[in-house]
Amino acid sequence: MLQKARDALRGFASEADAVILQRFFKTGPGEYGEGDRFLGVRVPATRKVARMFRAMPLADAQALLTSEIHEERLLALLILIGRYQRGTADQKRGIFDLYLANTRHINNWDLVDVSAEHVVGAHLWDKSRAPLSNLARSADIWERRIAVMATFHFIKKNQFDETLRIAELLLSDSHDLIHKAVGWMLREIGKRDLDAEEDFLRRHHQHMPRTMLRYAIEKFPEDKRRRYLLKGRGNGGRATDPRSRE
Known part of the structure; x- marks a missing residue:
């Protein structure tokens, strides 16, 4: 086979x-x-x-x-x-x-993003979340990305605490692929509970990497985005997987 x-x-x-x-x-x-x-x-x-x-x-x-x-x-x-x-x-x-x-x-980020929530997140939903902490503290970028992307499973069930905890662990991460993943998950929280996202941003936006912040506030009204960005730091961008074309 x-x-x-x-x-x-x-x-x-x-x-x-x-x-x-x-x-x-x-x-x-x-x-x-x-x-x-x-x-x-x-x-x-x-x-x-x-x-x-x-x-x-x-x-x-x-x-x-x-x-x-x-x-x-x-x-x-x-x-x-x-x-x-x-x-x-x-x-x-x-x-x-x-x-x-x-x-x-x-x-690579596509391999992580397609799988982490469906295997790691799904498996840990009703179990100890300790493996996520271990992954988030890993020296390997892909294990750190697995840690945050696995929590998408929890977000879709309207449980945000684990994502926010992992996001705090990764605030000082040096890699933009982690910044993008954390910002994306914060944005997903905001789609479901804007107060939960903004509470996190009020406490951390001045110290967040620019890319992470930009991803997190992407759907905010323009005036609110500007206010956050004026107090933020750094820079960043995004890309789209060309294989997604039908």
Whole structure:
């Protein structure tokens, strides 16, 4: 089944898209995705392959997750998410453990963002949140991003305390990919409870990295955004995954 999945994925590959993706995901020397390799498969096609191989054995999914090919790792994560959602309690625990044992392969922001809430967040919903603190304090950028993105699961259930706690741990983080993730989650809180977001911002906006603040207040009225930005610091921007094109 493993080879069949790899072959199916390559059936959607595009050399032109691979060149674009390798540039977009910063795979050059010294960049955060240094050395990563792409087939040039768009996300909708990868999801289609994941549905085709939804019953893939976990050993095969783990083999994909350790691949040097980015889309194979994404495929593995999509399969693991489906297996987790359909699994028994023991199976879910096994997938959660597999995920945390392989974070070194969940090593770009798209891989984290597609999976963390559905495996880590979902698993810890009714359990100790201690693993999130460990991840947030990690020296590895992707583990820190997993920590905050996992809390999206809690936000969608209108539980914000864990996100705010992790956000405080990451306020002094030096990487803009963490600034963007924290700001995004603060914005998601604001969509559901503006008072909760603004209480956090009143206490921390003067010390937040500019990118984090910009993401957090993106949907605020212009005059309110200006007031926050005048007291903030730093700078930043955003990007959109070109593979999302249908």
